[in-house]
Amino acid sequence: MARPLRRWVGVVVVVLALVILTAAPSARADGRVELTPSVQQSLLHLQELWIQWLASFNQGNAERSGEILNEILVTSRQLGMDTLPDLADAALAAGVSQAASGDVAKARLALAAAERLAPGQPENAFARAEVEAQAGRPFHAATSWASGHLRILLTPQERRLRFGDGIVKLLYLVLIAGVFFVALLLIVHGRRLMAELAAAIGRGIPSWLAMPLVALLLLWPLLLPAGLAWLVLYWSVLLFAYANTGERVVLVFVWLVAGLVPLATSQARQIQAIELAPPVQALEQVVEGNLYGSLFTDLALIEELLPDEPAVDHLLADLHRRIGQWERARTLYLRVLEAEPENAAAMVDLGSYYFYKGDYGTALSRFREAIEVAPEDAGKALAYFNLSQTLSVEYLFEEGGEALEQAKALAGTSGVEGWMAETGEGSILNANGGFARRGEVRGRLADVLAGNASEAARTVTLVRQTWSLLVSLGVLLAALGFVVVRRRVREGEGVPATPPVRPGRWARALVPGLTATVNGRGPAAFGAALLVAVLALVAWHADVGFALPLGFAQAQPGPWVALILLGLFLVTRVWLGRREA
Numbered sequence: 001m002a003r004p005l006r007r008w009v010g011v012v013v014v015v016l017a018l019v020i021l022t023a024a025p026s027a028r029a030d031g032r033v034e035l036t037p038s039v040q041q042s043l044l045h046l047q048e049l050w051i052q053w054l055a056s057f058n059q060g061n062a063e064r065s066g067e068i069l070n071e072i073l074v075t076s077r078q079l080g081m082d083t084l085p086d087l088a089d090a091a092l093a094a095g096v097s098q099a100a101s102g103d104v105a106k107a108r109l110a111l112a113a114a115e116r117l118a119p120g121q122p123e124n125a126f127a128r129a130e131v132e133a134q135a136g137r138p139f140h141a142a143t144s145w146a147s148g149h150l151r152i153l154l155t156p157q158e159r160r161l162r163f164g165d166g167i168v169k170l171l172y173l174v175l176i177a178g179v180f181f182v183a184l185l186l187i188v189h190g191r192r193l194m195a196e197l198a199a200a201i202g203r204g205i206p207s208w209l210a211m212p213l214v215a216l217l218l219l220w221p222l223l224l225p226a227g228l229a230w231l232v233l234y235w236s237v238l239l240f241a242y243a244n245t246g247e248r249v250v251l252v253f254v255w256l257v258a259g260l261v262p263l264a265t266s267q268a269r270q271i272q273a274i275e276l277a278p279p280v281q282a283l284e285q286v287v288e289g290n291l292y293g294s295l296f297t298d299l300a301l302i303e304e305l306l307p308d309e310p311a312v313d314h315l316l317a318d319l320h321r322r323i324g325q326w327e328r329a330r331t332l333y334l335r336v337l338e339a340e341p342e343n344a345a346a347m348v349d350l351g352s353y354y355f356y357k358g359d360y361g362t363a364l365s366r367f368r369e370a371i372e373v374a375p376e377d378a379g380k381a382l383a384y385f386n387l388s389q390t391l392s393v394e395y396l397f398e399e400g401g402e403a404l405e406q407a408k409a410l411a412g413t414s415g416v417e418g419w420m421a422e423t424g425e426g427s428i429l430n431a432n433g434g435f436a437r438r439g440e441v442r443g444r445l446a447d448v449l450a451g452n453a454s455e456a457a458r459t460v461t462l463v464r465q466t467w468s469l470l471v472s473l474g475v476l477l478a479a480l481g482f483v484v485v486r487r488r489v490r491e492g493e494g495v496p497a498t499p500p501v502r503p504g505r506w507a508r509a510l511v512p513g514l515t516a517t518v519n520g521r522g523p524a525a526f527g528a529a530l531l532v533a534v535l536a537l538v539a540w541h542a543d544v545g546f547a548l549p550l551g552f553a554q555a556q557p558g559p560w561v562a563l564i565l566l567g568l569f570l571v572t573r574v575w576l577g578r579r580e581a
Contacts, residue, residue, distance in 0.1 A: 033300045033316060036325050042079055046072060050087055052111075069113055080322030081291035082125065088118035092127040099134040109130045110344070121351050122151040122158065145512045161275055164268035169537060171261050176533035182236045184517040187503075189242040194218070196486070233258075233475060240479035241486045247522030252476060259472030274446050274539030279305060283442060286319055287435045302441070305448045310339040311441050314346060314434035321430065326353055336434075344374035345433020345449055348383050352430050355390055363390050379431065381411035384427040385419055393426050 035043075049072045056064040076084055095110030111131060115124050125148030132141035152158045186193075197214045205213075218238075221230035236251055243251065271393045274280055282298035285291075299316070306312045317332035333350040336343055351366030367387040374380035384407035391400035408416045419429055514526030 007489075033303055034328065035296060036328075039079065039323055039325065042075055046075055046084075046087075049075065049092075050283070054094070056395055057106070057110065057113075060106060065109065065113070069116060073116065076291060078324075079291065080289065080319075080324070083118045083121075084223050085118045085121060085285075086292045088114040088121055089123060091117060091451070092123055096130050096134075097125055099131040104131065104135045107134075113363055120154070122148045122155065122404060124148075124557075125151055130412055157275060161272060164271045167264055168261075168268050171257055171264055173530065173533050174257045175261065176536050177526060177529040178251075178257070179232050180529040180532050181250060181254070181513070182232055182239065184437075184511075184525055184529065185239040185243060185247065186514050187511075187514065188233060188517045189239055190240060193238060236481060237475055237479045241483045244520050244522065246520070247517075247525075250522045250526045252477070255472045255475050259469040262468040263466075270450070274449050277445070277449055280442060280445055280449075283315075283438060283445065287315075287438045289322075302445065306441070306444055309444060310336050311434075311437040311444070313339075314343070314437055315441055316434070317349070317433035318344070318430075318432055321349060321352070326356065329353065338436035342373040343433070344370040344379050344383065345431035345436070347373070348386060348431040349433065351386060351390075352428055353369075355386070355393075355428055358395050360390055364394075376410065380434075381407045381415070382429060382431055384410065385416060389423070389426070389428045 036068065049068055053065055053068040053072065056068060072084070072087070076082070091110045091114040095107040096115065098104075098110060108131065111128050113125065114121070114127070118124065125144050129141045129144035129148065132138075132144055152162055165435060194214055198210045201210065201213055201217070208551035219236075220230070221227055221234045224230045236254070240248060240251055277292070278298040279301040282295055283302065285295060286299060299319070302312055303316075313332045314336045317329045317336065320326070320332065321329035330350065330353045333346045333353070336346040337350070340346070347366050347370035351363045354363035354366060356361070364387065367383050367390065370378055370383035371387065374383055384403045388400040388403035388407060391397070391403060404416065407419075411419075423429055502517060503511070503514055512532055513525035516522075516524035516528060
């Protein structure tokens with residue numbers, strides 16, 4: 001094994017060992033996220049198995065690697081967790097490293113392991129794209145890259161982050177199109193603008209000084225910070241006076257969007273900060289059954305932020321039940337029922353505790369209590385189903401049959417048959433009411449996290465959100481003022497007439513929207529500008545908006561895709577132009 005690869009594997013082993021060893025939080029004696037010695041032992045066993053898998057993988061022993069991977073997944077599912085994203089990311093890194101070294105077969109073995117450790121994870125597809133690119137298969141790399149983005153849309157939390165990022169990108173799309181639209185207006189009206197400015201300021205001064213003054217008048221915004229942005233904005237104000245009604249509507253729309261960008265960006269940042277906060281991450285991951293290194297430590301943060309919240313108790317009770325810590329789950333279910341005496345889901349899962357402990361009498365009592373308070377929906381049907389299963393275990397078949405019929409009446413025969421196929425003979429289902437309160441806990445966490453910001457920070461945010469709207473209003477007023485000034489100057493004398501711009505055939509073919517601008521069709525020209533903006537956004541989409549928190553950095557073929565699309569677009573434009581000629 002090459003020295004860099006050995007060093008990388010050593011770092012991974014040490015980091016994973018530290019992560020898993022510190023996974024269990026140092027909770028207080030009455031904390032709600034304590035782990036039993038057996039659970040901690042299972043976590044340590046996962047660490048040992050992963051070290052063994054790395055050794056087998058690096059030795060090229062595919063059969064032994066598969067056996068160890070199976071054992072890792074069995075241990076994970078004994079903890080009630082379906083996926084191991086941290087280990088999957090480590091496998092992806094190993095696979096990409098092997099591909100860079102030329103061993104594509106071993107790289108694909110690592111990718112297959114990552115897909116088993118975290119099925120459907122977007123990072124898996126992005127890593128596959130990089131491996132396929134290393135293997136000289138660009139088409140497969142492109143399809144894997146597209147598959148990764150599709151997986152992002154199918155992942156709830158990343159979809160929420162993508163939504164905020166998408167709004168920001170959409171606003172920037174309009175701004176980029178606005179810049180190109182201003183450039184089109186400058187091509188069509190720039191000669192007349194310069195001529196009128198020269199005539200207006202050239203009275204009484206030498207002719208050799210007029211044009212330098214015009215240039216200074218047109219370019220002075222470049223001396224400001226972010227000078228190019230202010231220059232485009234300034235030119236849009238000047239060109240507003242030369243635009244027709246449709247073009248002016250487009251300019252006002254672009255100014256409004258420019259004013260909204262800081263507001264939308266601030267809101268998107270706030271959403272991202274909440275989504276990526278460790279307690280919110282832990283909430284999402286635990287409900288989805290994803291076990292990562294600091295999961296239990298991050299869950300302890302939820303307890304600190306929401307110390308007396310029944311919804312948190314309920315969710316953590318479901319977690320303890322899932323990982324086999326039934327006694328801790330029972331304590332939390334009882335705490336939930338103290339705060340919410342008619343919580344049918346907590347009653348059902350408390351009845352499950354007594355069922356698996358063999359105390360069928362108490363379990364029957366809890367299921368009957370749940371039936372009394374549960375609404376007429378699947379919650380009541382589930383209580384009836386568990387009641388029927390418990391009665392059958394107690395050989396009370398007639399009563400059990402009656403309870404089963406009640407469950408079928410509420411949930412449907414097919415639904416109950418599905419439950420029976422899932423549980424098998426002599427078993428019951430859990431309500432998972434705590435996991436179902438994810439949205440409620442998320443909302444409380446968002447309120448607490450947003451409330452932690454200082455008053456000064458909120459004031460600064462408010463100023464940043466509103467100043468841009470005021471600037472947009474000021475730009476509109478300045479544009480209207482320049483229209484009035486130009487009209488009065490034109491009523492005077494000495495303003496030369498300038499011939500209209502007549503672009504050549506190649507210019508019309510190669511510059512989108514130029515013909516529409518010459519003909520005064522502003523909305524059509526802006527539509528063409530939007531096409532150019534889409535190509536620019538495809539090329540530099542990673543630099544606009546926010547990066548998603550992916551465990552494996554996604555490949556960025558955007559510039560190449562944009563160049564290909566631009567080439568196809570220009571070829572089509574030239575072909576259509578020749579046909580028209």
